[in-house]
Amino acid sequence: MGGVTQDRVARALLSYLAEPGDRRIGGLLRRHPAADVVAMIRSGTSGLETEDRYRVRLATARPEQHLERAAEVGGRLLVPGDLEWPRQLDDLGDAAPWALWVRGTLDLRLTALRSVAVVGARASTRYGERVASQLGTDLAESGWAVVSGGAFGIDKAAHLGALAARGLTCAVLACGVDLAYPPSHDALFARIAADGLLLSEVPPGSAPHRTRFLVRNRVIAALTRGTVVVEAALRSGSLSTAHEAERLGRPVLGVPGPVTSEQSRGVHRALRNGALLVTSAAEVVEAVGGIGVDLAPEPSGRVDPRDALDPLAARVLDAVPVQRPATLESVARTAGVTPAETSAALGLMELSGFVRCGPEGWALNRPAGRRSGAPG
Amino acid sequence: MGGVTQDRVARALLSYLAEPGDRRIGGLLRRHPAADVVAMIRSGTSGLETEDRYRVRLATARPEQHLERAAEVGGRLLVPGDLEWPRQLDDLGDAAPWALWVRGTLDLRLTALRSVAVVGARASTRYGERVASQLGTDLAESGWAVVSGGAFGIDKAAHLGALAARGLTCAVLACGVDLAYPPSHDALFARIAADGLLLSEVPPGSAPHRTRFLVRNRVIAALTRGTVVVEAALRSGSLSTAHEAERLGRPVLGVPGPVTSEQSRGVHRALRNGALLVTSAAEVVEAVGGIGVDLAPEPSGRVDPRDALDPLAARVLDAVPVQRPATLESVARTAGVTPAETSAALGLMELSGFVRCGPEGWALNRPAGRRSGAPG
Numbered sequence: 001m002g003g004v005t006q007d008r009v010a011r012a013l014l015s016y017l018a019e020p021g022d023r024r025i026g027g028l029l030r031r032h033p034a035a036d037v038v039a040m041i042r043s044g045t046s047g048l049e050t051e052d053r054y055r056v057r058l059a060t061a062r063p064e065q066h067l068e069r070a071a072e073v074g075g076r077l078l079v080p081g082d083l084e085w086p087r088q089l090d091d092l093g094d095a096a097p098w099a100l101w102v103r104g105t106l107d108l109r110l111t112a113l114r115s116v117a118v119v120g121a122r123a124s125t126r127y128g129e130r131v132a133s134q135l136g137t138d139l140a141e142s143g144w145a146v147v148s149g150g151a152f153g154i155d156k157a158a159h160l161g162a163l164a165a166r167g168l169t170c171a172v173l174a175c176g177v178d179l180a181y182p183p184s185h186d187a188l189f190a191r192i193a194a195d196g197l198l199l200s201e202v203p204p205g206s207a208p209h210r211t212r213f214l215v216r217n218r219v220i221a222a223l224t225r226g227t228v229v230v231e232a233a234l235r236s237g238s239l240s241t242a243h244e245a246e247r248l249g250r251p252v253l254g255v256p257g258p259v260t261s262e263q264s265r266g267v268h269r270a271l272r273n274g275a276l277l278v279t280s281a282a283e284v285v286e287a288v289g290g291i292g293v294d295l296a297p298e299p300s301g302r303v304d305p306r307d308a309l310d311p312l313a314a315r316v317l318d319a320v321p322v323q324r325p326a327t328l329e330s331v332a333r334t335a336g337v338t339p340a341e342t343s344a345a346l347g348l349m350e351l352s353g354f355v356r357c358g359p360e361g362w363a364l365n366r367p368a369g370r371r372s373g374a375p376g
Numbered sequence: 377m378g379g380v381t382q383d384r385v386a387r388a389l390l391s392y393l394a395e396p397g398d399r400r401i402g403g404l405l406r407r408h409p410a411a412d413v414v415a416m417i418r419s420g421t422s423g424l425e426t427e428d429r430y431r432v433r434l435a436t437a438r439p440e441q442h443l444e445r446a447a448e449v450g451g452r453l454l455v456p457g458d459l460e461w462p463r464q465l466d467d468l469g470d471a472a473p474w475a476l477w478v479r480g481t482l483d484l485r486l487t488a489l490r491s492v493a494v495v496g497a498r499a500s501t502r503y504g505e506r507v508a509s510q511l512g513t514d515l516a517e518s519g520w521a522v523v524s525g526g527a528f529g530i531d532k533a534a535h536l537g538a539l540a541a542r543g544l545t546c547a548v549l550a551c552g553v554d555l556a557y558p559p560s561h562d563a564l565f566a567r568i569a570a571d572g573l574l575l576s577e578v579p580p581g582s583a584p585h586r587t588r589f590l591v592r593n594r595v596i597a598a599l600t601r602g603t604v605v606v607e608a609a610l611r612s613g614s615l616s617t618a619h620e621a622e623r624l625g626r627p628v629l630g631v632p633g634p635v636t637s638e639q640s641r642g643v644h645r646a647l648r649n650g651a652l653l654v655t656s657a658a659e660v661v662e663a664v665g666g667i668g669v670d671l672a673p674e675p676s677g678r679v680d681p682r683d684a685l686d687p688l689a690a691r692v693l694d695a696v697p698v699q700r701p702a703t704l705e706s707v708a709r710t711a712g713v714t715p716a717e718t719s720a721a722l723g724l725m726e727l728s729g730f731v732r733c734g735p736e737g738w739a740l741n742r743p744a745g746r747r748s749g750a751p752g
């Protein structure tokens with residue numbers, strides 16, 4: 001990671017002065033070292049029309065204290081150029097983070113390399129939570145990390161599912177990595193910090209604001225190979241993560257639910273607009289994984305041995321009565337097949353155990369577990 | 377409809393001799409009048425390798441009795457050339473029905489013109505039945521007829537939904553139109569015959585066989601403008617209707633459900649393979665109706681007045697505390713915006729009623745019903 005360089009301190013300071021995703025700061029950082037950008041803001045020479053905004057916060061800025069506070073909670077500041085920096089964030093262009101406050105011992109770049117965003121409603125249903133938790137577990141067991149926010153509902157369920165499988169999970173927060181919002185997620189965040197990673201663009205001690213949640217979502221989308229929406233009402237904030245993923249060219253996936261559920265309406269609208277329907281972690285991995293590497297098996301039901309019969313044999317078998325035996329001629333007439341064809345088919349099906357021939361004629365062998373009755 | 381012509385009697389006879397969908401008979405009927413085809417079979421000169429099968433049933437064939445029996449139950453035989461014949465059945469080529477036994481007073485061609493197949497599992501869930509019934513009702517109220525089989529589960533729910541709205545509904549049966557299979561659907565079929573239509577390719581008195589259910593499905597698919605699958609396990613017969621619709625170039629639609637439900641797995645697989653996800657009758661009608669005529673409204677949630685604010689005003693509003701009033705300078709610092717910008721934004725938002733200014737500073741106006749708390 002390297003020591004606390006001038007660049008790192010400057011980026012820590014900028015993470016306090018400007019709001020995450022500020023494209024003006026991002027643009028300036030493409031052309032100048034971070035320390036120079038800070039100097040320009042201090043001297044009022046950055047040329048940015050929003051410069052006065054950053055200067056409002058200069059008086060209370062304490063970047064060294066933020067770095068110390070991060071270290072106290074087992075955290076650190078990552079900046080571009082660090083080995084651990086996830087370069088896929090560059091896809092965000094001028095809106096890319098210029099620094100990430102990280103808490104946890106995992107390597108962020110390696111963790112994010114095979115990661116999927118699992119996002120959804122805070123006001124989730126038990127169905128959605130069950131699915132998100134199972135997805136978290138199954139993704140973890142397939143060697144994929146989960147990335148989500150830190151909210152109630154789907155976020156929490158996805159993290160818990162991954163943690164239960166001793167998998168990797170990352171929460172991208174809208175507040176400082178030393179805080180818990182919502183406060184009742186204190187213990188959850190401590191577990192994630194211990195076994196996974198907490199990330200934030202704002203310094204320790206920063207409170208979450210409404211707009212910070214929305215801009216945070218672009219980091220979730222950009223870090224990961226694709227975004228799965230488990231439940232979302234029509235105006236759910238989690239859909240903004242999906243839109244961001246779409247803009248970045250990452251796959252957007254959705255888990256359907258009952259059409260009678262408000263919590264699935266946003267997902268269903270996304271699926272109608274081009275998102276890919278997924279029902280399992282295997283299908284998620286197939287969509288976001290390497291081509292040809294992570295193929296999900298096509299789901300198929302139990303095989304009915306009748307389906308292996310040729311059409312003529314199937315017709316003859318249909319004509320063998322269930323209740324009492326029938327003569328060859330009667331079976332032939334019911335089937336609409338000649339007696340010779342009937343005889344040949346019955347003979348073969350007797351060998352396969354479908355039918356038996358007794359003194360009163362042909363009867364059906366009903367194997368245990370065979371489905372009863374005909375369709376309607 | 378015309379009287380009982382020689383052609384009609386010949387086709388009634390063929391509906392007894394051969395199984396529905398027999399492509400050899402269909403091919404012969406393209407080149408010869410039906411009476412000639414019957415004569416060829418009688419004399420053993422049809423040249424078909426399956427001729428002996430038809431001849432097995434010749435001895436017991438009573439087409440006039442079948443026509444009388446149909447009339448007794450308020451039925452009739454429709455044949456190609458009748459005004460009422462639905463010409464879209466020609467899309468089935470050699471597998472097209474050569475006659476349809478119909479019970480009910482409606483005009484089949486007009487009924488089928490604006491019709492949708494609603495199909496699904498016999499072993500349905502209450503969720504699926506509720507959705508199928510609502511679809512039936514809403515399609516009926518939009519002036520669309522429902523076409524389905526006569527089975528338990530989704531078929532029944534769709535018919536009942538349409539009947540409840542005094543709409544048009546058609547059941548395509550695998551047995552004669554004078555029989556009820558399953559027997560407990562006796563009363564349901566009587567209601568459909570009274571207010572809608574019962575259809576079958578096999579003569580009155582014919583029992584349903586397993587293979588007849590499958591070949592029957594192509595008629596459901598071909599009669600309608602599109603097929604909606606409401607619930608289907610992975611090997612549900614209702615998926616064969618969807619495949620037939622796809623082969624015919626008709627839209628295949630699917631209603632999703634919980635991914636934890638076996639009864640939705642077949643639908644989800646179809647949706648992953650290109651079927652269109654639908655959540656309402658309006659979306660069904662949009663997919664199968666005339667282009668530009670039947671557009672479903674895009675679902676959208678309740679509008680949050682905050683969403684109308686420009687980004688700077690939204691940031692300032694986020695910085696106005698919920699609990700106690702704050703000074704202009706404090707709001708500006710929290711928002712990361714200059715005091716001048718803050719003052720202008722607060723002034724405009726005071727006019728819109730978002731905030732108020734009192735002796736202690738700026739405070740939030742919390743309108744009734746506003747969602748509480750921030751996302752996580």
